[in-house]
Amino acid sequence: MSLGTQDKINKEDHLKPFFQELVDIIKLEKPSKEKLANLKIKLCAKHKVKKIPTDIEILLNAPNSDFSKIKKLIQTKPTRTISGVAIVAVMTKPHKCPHGKCTICPGGIKSTFGTVPQSYTGHEPATMRGIRNKFEPYTQVFNRLEQYIVLGHVPDKVELIIMGGTFISTNQNYKLNYVTGCFQAMNDFSKLFFSKGKLNIKKFKEFFELPGRVGDEKRTKLIHAKINKLIEKTKQKKTKNKKQLNKTELKKELIHAQKNNEKTKIRCVGLTIETRPDQGRASHGNEMLDLGTTRVELGIQSVFDHVLQKINRGHDVNESIKSIQELKDLGFKLNFHYMLGLPGSNPKKDLEGLNELFKNQNFRPDMLKIYPCMVMPGTKLEKELENNEYKPISTKTAAEIIAKFKKFIPTYCRIMRVQRDIPPQLAVAGVDRSNLRQIVDQVCKKQNIRCRCIRCREIGRAKKVEKIELIDQKYKASNGTEFFISAEDKKNDVIAGFCRLRFPSKQAFHPKQIRSEITKDSALIRELHVYGEAESIKQNKEKNKKINKSTQINAKTATQHKGLGKKLLNHAEQIAKQNKKNKIIVISGIGAREYYRKLGYKKQGPYMVKNI
Numbered sequence: 001m002s003l004g005t006q007d008k009i010n011k012e013d014h015l016k017p018f019f020q021e022l023v024d025i026i027k028l029e030k031p032s033k034e035k036l037a038n039l040k041i042k043l044c045a046k047h048k049v050k051k052i053p054t055d056i057e058i059l060l061n062a063p064n065s066d067f068s069k070i071k072k073l074i075q076t077k078p079t080r081t082i083s084g085v086a087i088v089a090v091m092t093k094p095h096k097c098p099h100g101k102c103t104i105c106p107g108g109i110k111s112t113f114g115t116v117p118q119s120y121t122g123h124e125p126a127t128m129r130g131i132r133n134k135f136e137p138y139t140q141v142f143n144r145l146e147q148y149i150v151l152g153h154v155p156d157k158v159e160l161i162i163m164g165g166t167f168i169s170t171n172q173n174y175k176l177n178y179v180t181g182c183f184q185a186m187n188d189f190s191k192l193f194f195s196k197g198k199l200n201i202k203k204f205k206e207f208f209e210l211p212g213r214v215g216d217e218k219r220t221k222l223i224h225a226k227i228n229k230l231i232e233k234t235k236q237k238k239t240k241n242k243k244q245l246n247k248t249e250l251k252k253e254l255i256h257a258q259k260n261n262e263k264t265k266i267r268c269v270g271l272t273i274e275t276r277p278d279q280g281r282a283s284h285g286n287e288m289l290d291l292g293t294t295r296v297e298l299g300i301q302s303v304f305d306h307v308l309q310k311i312n313r314g315h316d317v318n319e320s321i322k323s324i325q326e327l328k329d330l331g332f333k334l335n336f337h338y339m340l341g342l343p344g345s346n347p348k349k350d351l352e353g354l355n356e357l358f359k360n361q362n363f364r365p366d367m368l369k370i371y372p373c374m375v376m377p378g379t380k381l382e383k384e385l386e387n388n389e390y391k392p393i394s395t396k397t398a399a400e401i402i403a404k405f406k407k408f409i410p411t412y413c414r415i416m417r418v419q420r421d422i423p424p425q426l427a428v429a430g431v432d433r434s435n436l437r438q439i440v441d442q443v444c445k446k447q448n449i450r451c452r453c454i455r456c457r458e459i460g461r462a463k464k465v466e467k468i469e470l471i472d473q474k475y476k477a478s479n480g481t482e483f484f485i486s487a488e489d490k491k492n493d494v495i496a497g498f499c500r501l502r503f504p505s506k507q508a509f510h511p512k513q514i515r516s517e518i519t520k521d522s523a524l525i526r527e528l529h530v531y532g533e534a535e536s537i538k539q540n541k542e543k544n545k546k547i548n549k550s551t552q553i554n555a556k557t558a559t560q561h562k563g564l565g566k567k568l569l570n571h572a573e574q575i576a577k578q579n580k581k582n583k584i585i586v587i588s589g590i591g592a593r594e595y596y597r598k599l600g601y602k603k604q605g606p607y608m609v610k611n612i
């Protein structure tokens with residue numbers, strides 16, 4: 001789901017007569033569920049509407065005068081988001097990176113693209129949302145949650161992603177206020193629009209002035225005024241006539257907002273922060289833990305010092321290695337950003353670098369975003385290109401390198417993206433197509449390469465699922481021991497869920513203990529992930545019904561899938577015990593704490609722990 005989808009839904013005025021006719025017929029004929037489904041398809045064809053609307057969408061687009069009548073006639077319970085987790089990406093205000101500027105980096109204060117967050121252009125969906133909402137965290141979160149509901153989903157499990165420049169290097173009050181704002185938005189949204197777990201559609205519709213159009217200035221102003229009132233209300237409660245809170249008070253506020261989020265409807269089950277290795281050391285990690293962070297997107301960009309130097313990265317490979325180890329020892333999941341086609345590299349070196357990421361135990365990421373370099377206007381790299389000092393990477397070369405790399409990606413890693421979300425037409429040179437992933441897939445097909453990363457083997461993509469069993473994979477990473485425990489159907493090469501267990505490195509205790517909760521006999525659970533639980537199975541069953549072939553998931557498999565999280569966790573606990581560990585430490589999203597409490601875990605600092 002993307003902002004674009006909703007923009008289209010609201011912008012295309014031809015949808016008005018479509019919804020009007022649909023509502024009129026529903027009022028008149030009071031159709032059954034089945035008949036309503038057929039009616040939707042028929043009218044979509046008539047009005048050339050590409051996406052069949054959900055029942056919630058019909059209700060939100062019905063004229064207010066018809067609201068009550070329609071509500072009684074159609075199913076209005078929104079569904080959980082398809083993947084089980086709703087991504088809410090928020091953009092921080094434009095700020096400078098502490099080391100200066102990388103030669104490849106677009107955006108920033110007073111850039112060619114205007115004053116936009118560093119490393120962005122103002123044209124990415126999350127940046128556009130940020131600009132529209134003046135980079136206010138509260139408003140951005142509210143806005144994104146609204147979009148999920150409009151599309152018929154309840155975003156009750158949120159993965160929050162904080163983007164833009166190097167957030168962790170900004171001043172502490174800004175960081176505390178920012179993250180608190182995000183949590184408060186989720187809490188207030190839950191309180192305002194949900195009662196006893198159910199969505200109050202009428203209230204939601206009124207608040208967001210629906211039906212309405214995104215970009216309609218009058219509507220935006222009205223909504224912003226209401227949201228600002230909510231922000232003011234919280235601020236007044238907080239400050240009690242004092243002008244500004246000090247750091248200690250701000251920290252208290254954050255803890256309060258986090259605590260409320262533990263049991264509210266819209267819960268933050270994961271928080272991701274983007275950072276660079278020199279701003280990703282143990283001290284930054286500890287701060288990120290207090291903010292509620294569970295995953296770090298770490299811009300390592302290259303494993304070659306001369307390349308990092310050429311792009312004025314401001315840190316070396318050694319710094320990346322230290323940062324990776326410290327963050328893993330604190331329990332974070334790590335998603336590396338790695339660039340291809342940088343100055344000083346070439347296709348051979350690029351492939352070597354990708355290979356090194358897994359051959360060398362100092363790297364070994366859990367997730368990976370591969371970004372072929374794009375030459376952006378206003379950057380130093382653009383000048384180098386003009387002076388013939390740099391040769392950009394082409395779409396074809398990038399696709400070939402990534403396809404080759406897919407041959408050796410280990411099964412414990414997930415390739416998240418293969419290109420930036422910057423529209424290619426904004427670039428001066430470099431990858432010029434926005435569908436690089438598909439181009440890579442075509443190369444793989446031709447050369448008979450099958451990617452075995454987590455993403456490519458997820459149950460939601462599977463054609464057939466039979467017997468799911470637990471598989472252990474042990475490997476060394478950043479001087480610690482990792483166990484990748486996966487729930488897989490070996491025969492069909494499908495993964496239904498997994499758990500990452502780590503025994504920290506010796507350096508986590510020498511020269512000093514990295515964090516008081518983490519003792520020498522502790523085992524860390526860095527990630528526990530079950531693919532949408534029954535969701536993916538349901539989805540496949542639906543697909544199966546529709547296309548009547550290919551996907552086959554039987555009832556036995558569905559039962560196996562249930563309670564998989566608990567099974568994986570139990571198994572991890574067993575491994576820890578066998579290795580004489582006496583404490584399990586889980587890096588849990590704030591909104592997932594209750595889940596662990598039910599399984600006998602207790603909160604200790606930012607973690608959930610259990611003595612075993």
Ligand code: SF4
Pocket residue numbers: 097100101102104105106118119164165166276299
């Ligand atoms: S660290 Fe990232 S955001 Fe900062 S200048 Fe370099 S590329 Fe840009």
Ligand SMILES: [Zn+2]
Pocket residue numbers: 415451452453454455456
């Ligand atoms: Zn893959």
